[in-house]
Amino acid sequence: MPGDQRLQSISRDLNRTEVYGAWERFVQGDDDVYGVRPEVAISWQRSRDQYHIDPYLSEVPNAAVSQVVHSLDQDVVFTELGFCAAAMAHEVASAGGVVTVADAGGRILTAWGDKNTRSIATAGGLAPWFCWSEGAVGTNSMGTALETRRAVMIRQSEHWCQAFHEWSCGGVAVRDVVTREPLAVLNISCWRSDLPSSARKWLESAAIHTQNSLRRRARDSGSELLAAYVHARGRxxxxxxxxxxxxxxxxxxxxxxxxxxxxxxxxxxxxxxxxxxxxxxxxxxxxxxxxxxxxxxxxxxxxxxxxxxxxxxxxxxxxxxxxxxxxxxxxxxxxxxxxxxFPQAETGGVLLGPSRRVVALREENRMVLLKTSEVTMAEADGSEVWLLTDDGRMRAALSGLDKLENDLSDTGSFLRVHRQYLVNLSRIREVERREKGELVLVMDNPEHTMVPVSRRNIRAVRRALSI
The missing domain is CATH 3.30.450.20 (PAS domain)
Structure with missing residues (x-):
């Protein structure tokens, strides 16, 4: 083995040992996740504290057929992903892997790939009619991809259940382009080996191809909705x-x-x-x-x-x-x-969901689950998002201010005031009006942070604050 490859192999082995040690501590209740990637650590937290999944679970549950209701868009997605999976099946099989398609509930619908690996996979529940949502088996590429907005790679002991620590998997969810809700997930799994280096590109390309089909359908629907509006406007x-x-x-x-x-x-x-x-x-x-x-x-x-x-x-x-x-x-x-x-909620909305949390990361790789009231504002720095909180400045676990704005849109508390800033309306202390009509918000944190309001958002801010 060439020197560079040997060093890479040693580095991977050390990382796996470090991750397994963190897993052992975390399942025992310790929140130390040093050395664990943020998206995996957040998934572990959901698995342990939200879903209460037994990390020593050895059998994957059967999917509840009664809960499966497919829309027309989902049927389109299943067809598109099935075509993509069949097209990549030979290459995946050559790498000793298995490719699967599952629905929005994590229920595997079909599988292709290496015959021997499929036999092992079937014995372990990685086969049609078994459920791989995070709520069923904890951190895994299919279930975790359904919870996130990008391709997810889960390597061996990054899985929540110890029974799956010999698998390396990668998954990507295809989402409704309007609601952003997941419709299906495409997955590649390898037994006792790393995924092919091209796995992420395979998955992302398939998802983009399928999303483009959905986007065309959504544009057609938008045109029909516009026509319905024009007809109703006249009456x-x-x-x-x-x-x-x-x-x-x-x-x-x-x-x-x-x-x-x-x-x-x-x-x-x-x-x-x-x-x-x-x-x-x-x-x-x-x-x-x-x-x-x-x-x-x-x-x-x-x-x-x-x-x-x-x-x-x-x-x-x-x-x-x-x-x-x-x-x-x-x-x-x-x-x-x-x-x-239908009823009006006390907050002025209707049928609000459960109280929301914003996940932030400390420098020492600990997750912080913040109430929305603890977040003063969010600031974009490239793809990263920084939160100004009651406990200081922290990096958000997710990427992109647009994503955070969308996640918090139904709270009624947050408003985008600038392409770089999202503020908590309840944490604004003062509004400063400049000579040319510009507005600057003064937040209620001890430093009285000042946030500029872009011209296109001035009217929305005035309405929101009744000024």
Missing amino acids: SKEPLVAVDTAGAVVIADDRASVILGVPANTPAVDPAVRWTPQLPPLIHAARYATKRAHSDPSWTGSTQIFTLLSNEPSSIGIRPVFLHNTLIGHLISFGAFVGEQ
Whole structure:
């Protein structure tokens, strides 16, 4: 073995020993994860503290068929990923590996690859009809990919369950381009050996190819939603907005645009450029409507939400829009009452989810689970995100300020005020107005950190703070 390869092999062995030692300590309750990659450490935390998975679990559970409901988009994704998996099966088999496709619940649907490895995999539950979600077996490439936004590589003792420590795996989830919810996951696994060096590229290329198909379908749906809006606009005198299934604005008329803080009469057919309304209760209402319309296509509904233009709640009526029996979005009218009257939450939104946490990393490789109220602001530095918290400045566990903004969009507390800054509205102490109309926010931390507001966000900030 050449010298460089021998050194690389020794380095890998040392790292594996270090990771296994961290695993042994972590499963016993110690939070020391020195030497463990952040995405793995965060997954371990979920496995131990959220899902309570036995690290010595030896059998993978069967998937619950009754819980599996596939949308048309999922069927498209399964077809695309099946084609990609079949195309790469020969190369994976040559490397002694197995390639699998699983649904959004981690339920394996099909598998290809090396005959001997498949035999071992089947005996260990890495086969169709077994469930590999994190909630079922803890950290693994399929389940962890479903929890994250990028390809995940899990090497041997990085797996949560000791029974899988002889496997190295890589997985990538394909997500709905509108809701960002996972639809399926593609995975490669090798027994007692490292993954091929090209594994990550294989996975990412397959995911990109499949996402492109979904993006084309989403643009077509956006065009249909726009047509439905134009038709309804001619018959309605109320402020009207068309939103997709996640609550992002496709188009709003003059009056609705003022309420929502988005451009007026500006179509956003492509999901990548749709507008985020500066009104979290409307996003809650739209997402509630999406759940109800999925289960009952004839559903319509009304609720009341608070806007920044009045101290009194405003009524909104919601009518789902379908294309070929597939839900593509909603038409929301202000001042209208239709269908089911669903409740208004005390926060001004509807049906809020459980309390949120923001995961940060300390320098000594410890995770910190922060309440949203403990985060004063977030700042982008390239792909990294830095959080200003009650415990000081920490690096966020995830990458990209857009991702953090999306994750916190339904809390109603955070507002993007600049391409580099996301602030907690409840932590603003002062607003400084400059000579040319610029705004600067002064936060309530001991240093009174100052955050600039970009010109395009001044109106949204004024509305949010009622100034």
